Amino acid sequence: MVNFVELRDAKFDGWRDFAAAWSKATTRLHDLETSFRAGVNDVVEQAGWKGISAQTADKDLERVVRQIAISAMQAQSIGSAADQAAAEMPVIQNALLTVVREAEAAGIKVSESGGGYVLDTAAPRGAEGGGAAPGDPARMQSLLDEFKRRLDTIIRQACEVDDKLAGVLAGLNPSDVAATALNSWENAQEDARRVAALHGVNGLPKDMDPAGSAAWWGGLTEEQRRLYLSSYPHEIGSMDGIPAADRDKANRRALDARLADLSGRPLSDGEFREIKNLQAIESALTKNGTCAADDSGILLLKFGNKFLDGQVVMSIGNPDLARHTAILVPGTNTDVAGGLEGQMKRLDKIQDASDRLTPQAGDVASVFWLDYDAPEASFGGIDKPWESKVSSVVGWDRSQEGAPRLDTFVGGLRAQSTDHHISVVAHSYGSSLLGDAGRKGDGIAVDDMIVVGSPGTHTDSADDLHIDPRHFWAEVADNDGIPGLGAASHAGWQAEHGKTLPHDKDFGGNRLVASPGDHSSYWSMNGDQPESSLENQARVIMGLYDDPNPARRPELEHGRLPTASKP
Incomplete structure (x- = not known):
């Protein structure tokens, strides 16, 4: 919850740096995931190491990669949410200060009170018009009501932005990184989709041909594309018209998530066939x-x-x-x-x-x-x-x-x-x-x-x-x-x-x-x-x-x- 005093006095200069730091951490984690696959997992696979110890090591190595991937998803969620708040909160703060100045110019003083505010007519009227005559209490009350409505609306907007950021941060669970199980991937993807919604990334457009998909993807910002890759990896990976390199990133994340889903639990006949297919794909990626x-x-x-x-x-x-x-x-x-x-x-x-x-x-x-x-x-x-x-x-x-x-x-x-x-x-x-x-x-x-x-x-x-x-x-x-x-x-x-x-x-x-x-x-x-x-x-x-x-x-x-x- 954000009150009047907190919004008025907040210093947002460091928020952009905070968001940029998390964005940089996300990039480093994604790079680490890629280099770990190519430099460790793939090398071990290509070396032809076989047997029980090799199988155990392979599972451990794959778990490490997935821990890195989930960490990257969580880091991106934090960075994207912070970036959105850093963009919205200063605008809301400026709107608040503008209303305060207009109120004082109209002869109404805005005073702080226990974190909140009170309005009164003790301040001298501004030289410019818009105020109420001394003998016009109805007009003065109307002004008081109008400025209160505007201030309350602005504070409510600040609270909504703050609640969204708090919700994203509260939803992150450090234990997901260690678990790497299905619910860990689901949690991380759900976090990513909540953050994506803050940026207007909420679902995918429908019924686009490949040319339309290419134009839509090209019209997104870099941040929006990153959010779509994290939030809807399988959908983006399957979309004809999206650049091949982006489809590859999305599909590798979706493949990891689906393999995690099918691992460590009883499988139906169809799921057993599916995991064999996915393991063959994973093997082909590893060899190359x-x-x-x-x-x-x-x-x-x-x-x-x-x-x-x-x-x-x-x-x-x-x-x-x-x-x-x-x-x-x-x-x-x-x-x-x-x-x-x-x-x-x-x-x-x-x-x-x-x-x-x-x-x-x-x-x-x-x-x-x-x-x-x-x-x-x-x-x-x-x-x-x-x-x-x-x-x-x-x-x-x-x-x-x-x-x-x-x-x-x-x-x-x-x-x-x-x-x-x-x-x-x-x-x-x-x-x-x-x-x-x-x-x-x-x-x-x-x-x-x-x-x-x-x-x-x-x-x-x-x-x-x-x-x-x-x-x-x-x-x-x-x-x-x-x-x-x-x-x-x-x-x-x-x-x-x-x-x-x-x-x-x-x-x-x-x-x-x-x-x-x-x-x-x-x-x-x-x-x-x-x-x-x-x-x-x-x-x-x-x-x-x-x-x-x-x-x-x-x-x-x-x-x-x-x-x-x-x-």
């Missing part, structure tokens, strides 16, 4: 290290549990900064818990093969995009065909459900930079999803489509994909039987030629030279050199269509090379 906004490490751009097999979008390198971005869309039987490690190895190969084609390192970013429910398939073999399970892989439901999210994700990349070269590398059923994204509306805003081992794109012509056919590329290995098996469900149909697959000449796109192999051989290496399938993907990803050296251009079975410029 934390990533600053300008380096070539891993960025976590999205994760979720909408599907039992998990959701994750991860990038090697920052797609907002790279000149070329490749998006790998996987196919059938891809899940997070069992498949992320292998998919990230493929992504590493795409990244390395592409980056080696330019003299400047960091010109490319590679994204693994699993934001759809990849279908499941199992085959009983010739002797037990009745044990085959292929219902989801022969249908279009999964691809059509996921295609809008791929389109929106690409739109988010475009919202950050319109002149970057973006390619999609879609494998197996992932190519059917890419086809659905390209066929609908005005298509998907990519420069090149690369489909490998494709059973079809739900159309019979590259012209239907809203892209210049010279920028559509297909690869099929000589021993890959999946395109033929899947053609009945996913290939297009031409009256003259029947079923038409993307690598067929009649489809109208380019067919790249592929290495000998099967459905999983499109990212094979020959020693330290990429084989033809991977090399040709990389040449498309880097846009080497009219390189002065013909040997560096994509190698075609048939088709026409485009120019380097967009059609």
Whole structure:
């Protein structure tokens, strides 16, 4: 509670310094969290230390990181609340002093009384008008009432600001830092949301497209962005159009919080699947290290549990900064818990093969995009065909459900930079999803489509994909039987030629030279050199269509090379 005397005599000069000190502490704690992950946790993980002692140490190290993270959240809550009070209280104090001066000018004295104030007419009237005549008691009472109302309103405003700050500080619990359990994260996030509300950060805008999200985020102050990252980490991390580095920060915090939620308590079957997925994501982040906004490490751009097999979008390198971005869309039987490690190895190969084609390192970013429910398939073999399970892989439901999210994700990349070269590398059923994204509306805003081992794109012509056919590329290995098996469900149909697959000449796109192999051989290496399938993907990803050296251009079975410029 703030009274008249306290507000009148308060010295607010040091409040800004107090808030700045907490802000600096927050930055140092966040930096410490990042450096501890990269310099301690990740190094221990990469060293290959195994066994019971290693597991114990790993849990202890992770607990320390989470203690640092919760400390940073609490420090930010204190600093932000103090900063807001430092901005509001001097304004309220000035309003109080102004009313006091106006009252005295009107012939009314404002005197302190036990911390409060009293009004009387003992003071001489000011020379300026506005006062009451000596013989006009009704007018004088009216003035007294008006000035009392104004002073009481101002003091009440000061009390509200003080109560908000006190509420934030009272809600902080030092024991949360030591506990690192679910309620600790919930407490810290609730504190952050209370502070955010003081700054007008209260909930998220709805129904924004990626361009709208980018504009909204860009219009916030730095303090507001920090508050959103602390208060709504999972929501911000999942929002297409937000800068990749900010999404990564938000998602790492949300991942920590969700892992804390699922740890140390009985789990349902769904939660058990979820924690296995999240642990796989955490492992992938650990192996590749934390990533600053300008380096070539891993960025976590999205994760979720909408599907039992998990959701994750991860990038090697920052797609907002790279000149070329490749998006790998996987196919059938891809899940997070069992498949992320292998998919990230493929992504590493795409990244390395592409980056080696330019003299400047960091010109490319590679994204693994699993934001759809990849279908499941199992085959009983010739002797037990009745044990085959292929219902989801022969249908279009999964691809059509996921295609809008791929389109929106690409739109988010475009919202950050319109002149970057973006390619999609879609494998197996992932190519059917890419086809659905390209066929609908005005298509998907990519420069090149690369489909490998494709059973079809739900159309019979590259012209239907809203892209210049010279920028559509297909690869099929000589021993890959999946395109033929899947053609009945996913290939297009031409009256003259029947079923038409993307690598067929009649489809109208380019067919790249592929290495000998099967459905999983499109990212094979020959020693330290990429084989033809991977090399040709990389040449498309880097846009080497009219390189002065013909040997560096994509190698075609048939088709026409485009120019380097967009059609």
